[in-house]
Amino acid sequence: MKIxxxxxxxxxxxxxxxxxxxxxxxxxxxxxLLDTDVEEPNDHLFFNVNVEKEESVDILLPVVDNDAxxxxxxxxxxxxxxxxxxxxxxxVVFKNLCHxxxxxxxxxxxxxxxxxxxSIGKIVLGKINDNLKFGMGLLNIGEPSGVRIIRQLKxxxxxxxxxxxxxxxxxxxxxxxxSLRNIDFAILVTEPTTFGLHDLSLAVDLVKxxxxxxxxxINRDTGNTNxxxxxxxxxxxxxxxxxxxxxxxAKLYSEGKIFSEYxxxxxxxFANVFDTIKGMVK
Amino acid sequence: MKQLxxxxxxxxxxxxxxxxxxxxxxxxxxxxxxxxxxxNLNLMFNGKLEEKYDYYGGKKAxxxxxxxxxxGICKKVCRFEAINFENNIYEVDxxxxxxxxxxxxxxxxxxxxxxxxxxGEYYYSVIDEQKEIVHxxxxxxxxxxxxxxxxxxxxxxxxxxxxxxxxxLIDGAPGIGCPATSSITATNYVIxxxxxxxSGLHDLKRIVETVRHFRREFGxxxxxxxxxxxxxxxxxxxxxxxxxxxxxxxxxxxxxxxxNLEMKPIxxxxxxxxxxxxxxxxxxxxxxxx
Ligand code: SF4
Ligand code: SF4
Ligand code: SF4
Ligand code: SF4
Numbered sequence: 001m002k003i004x005x006x007x008x009x010x011x012x013x014x015x016x017x018x019x020x021x022x023x024x025x026x027x028x029x030x031x032x033l034l035d036t037d038v039e040e041p042n043d044h045l046f047f048n049v050n051v052e053k054e055e056s057v058d059i060l061l062p063v064v065d066n067d068a069x070x071x072x073x074x075x076x077x078x079x080x081x082x083x084x085x086x087x088x089x090x091x092v093v094f095k096n097l098c099h100x101x102x103x104x105x106x107x108x109x110x111x112x113x114x115x116x117x118x119s120i121g122k123i124v125l126g127k128i129n130d131n132l133k134f135g136m137g138l139l140n141i142g143e144p145s146g147v148r149i150i151r152q153l154k155x156x157x158x159x160x161x162x163x164x165x166x167x168x169x170x171x172x173x174x175x176x177x178x179s180l181r182n183i184d185f186a187i188l189v190t191e192p193t194t195f196g197l198h199d200l201s202l203a204v205d206l207v208k209x210x211x212x213x214x215x216x217x218i219n220r221d222t223g224n225t226n227x228x229x230x231x232x233x234x235x236x237x238x239x240x241x242x243x244x245x246x247x248x249x250a251k252l253y254s255e256g257k258i259f260s261e262y263x264x265x266x267x268x269x270f271a272n273v274f275d276t277i278k279g280m281v282k
Numbered sequence: 283m284k285q286l287x288x289x290x291x292x293x294x295x296x297x298x299x300x301x302x303x304x305x306x307x308x309x310x311x312x313x314x315x316x317x318x319x320x321x322n323l324n325l326m327f328n329g330k331l332e333e334k335y336d337y338y339g340g341k342k343a344x345x346x347x348x349x350x351x352x353x354g355i356c357k358k359v360c361r362f363e364a365i366n367f368e369n370n371i372y373e374v375d376x377x378x379x380x381x382x383x384x385x386x387x388x389x390x391x392x393x394x395x396x397x398x399x400x401x402g403e404y405y406y407s408v409i410d411e412q413k414e415i416v417h418x419x420x421x422x423x424x425x426x427x428x429x430x431x432x433x434x435x436x437x438x439x440x441x442x443x444x445x446x447x448x449x450x451l452i453d454g455a456p457g458i459g460c461p462a463t464s465s466i467t468a469t470n471y472v473i474x475x476x477x478x479x480x481s482g483l484h485d486l487k488r489i490v491e492t493v494r495h496f497r498r499e500f501g502x503x504x505x506x507x508x509x510x511x512x513x514x515x516x517x518x519x520x521x522x523x524x525x526x527x528x529x530x531x532x533x534x535x536x537x538x539x540x541x542n543l544e545m546k547p548i549x550x551x552x553x554x555x556x557x558x559x560x561x562x563x564x565x566x567x568x569x570x571x572x
Binding site for chain 2: 009011015039040042045060078079080081099100101102103106107139141142143144145146151169170171172173174175176177178181193194195198199202205206209210222245250251253254255256
């Protein structure tokens with residue numbers, strides 16, 4: 001079973017839900033937690049990760065042999081990103097714009113372009129305990145997009161575990177879609193405010209479009225969740241859990257601790273969430 | 283004309299609390315909500331929609347099945363795993379396609395073309411005589427949205443010039459990727475909002491590196507600093523040792539919850555301790571923009 005945890009927006013408690021679920025489920029099941037929030041991965045801060053392997057994520061960058069280049073400009077015509085330009089005395093690649101697609105080298109009539117790997121980030125793999133495997137991606141500063149990193153990280157999904165939990169990037173753009181590809185269920189984390197509802201509806205649009213079954217977790221519940229309850233009912237999405245707005249929980253989080261480890265009554269609640277999900281998938 | 287950006291390494295640190303307050307305090311001003319993935323600053327101000335624009339992002343490849351002879355070359359050249367072979371046909375997954383053109387060039391049957399795709403909309407709304415806002419909506423699943431952020435900023439600048447306003451306030455996109463960096467390029471000053479959690483400190487370091495990478499002048503605001511004094515101290519020590527100016531610390535204030543519910547900037551609540559701290563930060567930042 002593969003579950004992605006998302007939220008229309010950051011700061012709603014995605015990390016809290018991912019880490020608590022991973023921790024509680026690993027008492028009973030084999031679990032793999034993958035942090036695909038590659039711009040700012042945080043899950044590892046809540047565990048003691050035994051790092052076993054790191055690998056670089058590379059894209060191929062074109063390099064022009066300017067002695068061979070005849071300045072025909074075909075490469076610039078082929079490039080959709082304005083990342084290569086042929087000037088009268090040299091043909092130049094703008095590395096930060098290049099997506100490494102290879103179109104320019106395909107069209108060059110004199111084979112003046114070769115490609116060299118460039119690292120845009122890395123993947124870290126390891127173990128938290130015998131039942132809990134861990135993986136995360138990390139985008140290099142200054143690189144535009146983490147989609148490739150997420151794709152490579154997801155290649156490390158262990159088909160032998162019982163549950164794979166994917167903590168996605170916030171928002172609903174490309175990287176989030178990548179985290180949602182080929183998974184069984186989506187947990188949407190939200191807050192019971194107008195903002196929360198607004199962001200939640202964006203996430204719901206996305207999972208509906210991708211035809212992925214979903215459930216909602218309400219975080220920072222201050223006692224009145226009508227707004228979300230009504231919306232959930234209208235959209236026919238179950239509410240899996242409500243986590244109260246509680247200083248104790250906020251404090252444990254701020255200290256980098258998993259709250260269900262300290263408030264054991266929560267273990268069962270997270271276990272129940274998983275049972276509900278199992279009932280909803282196929 | 284000055285451009286001021288408010289950013290945070292991650293969402294949920296209280297960036298909207300600060301930017302909506304700055305928006306309320308600045309007058310005249312043009313606001314640019316660059317958090318296009320989940321724009322919400324306009325919800326705080328309830329501006330009246332005046333103009334609407336379509337945003338065409340990248341292109342997408344489309345395969346003409348009548349011309350395709352199923353040679354599979356396109357699937358081989360696509361480096362974004364965007365071409366699938368299912369039910370005996372080759373098809374482009376529009377979510378994964380970056381519109382790079384490689385398959386179009388490679389296809390021996392000329393069966394593939396690139397088409398521009400509507401990726402979202404952006405809007406110009408008027409809040410009152412002194413304030414305007416440019417905001418956007420990116421369609422779900424669209425490419426990381428640096429391009430749309432750039433459009434929002436361009437329109438905000440244009441409006442500011444037309445109306446003779448000397449300040450554009452940018453509510454930045456969270457993260458450190460393309461939309462985040464598009465929010466800070468060529469700004470005069472950047473405010474980084476952080477909160478005292480151990481992940482907050484981790485995220486802060488990444489956004490500081492990013493802002494430095496783009497050589498912008500910046501300062502840090504610690505939100506809800508008293509929620510965890512130990513981690514707040516760690517953040518302060520980090521700033522001190524790394525020569526980063528702390529613009530101010532905002533105390534935890536239950537009124538903020540209320541202001542989010544009522545959708546009214548926190549500085550407009552007379553008794554708010556958070557509001558008071560924000561006003562002081564505001565004065566300090568205005569000095570810097572002079
Ligand atoms: S590899 Fe692709 S993006 Fe990079 S310069 Fe060549 S054509 Fe442009
Ligand atoms: S296509 Fe090749 S020869 Fe032509 S300008 Fe580009 S690098 Fe030079
Ligand atoms: S390269 Fe062209 S002809 Fe070959 S499978 Fe792809 S679309 Fe069809
Ligand atoms: S345009 Fe590029 S990314 Fe899209 S399908 Fe073709 S080769 Fe793949």
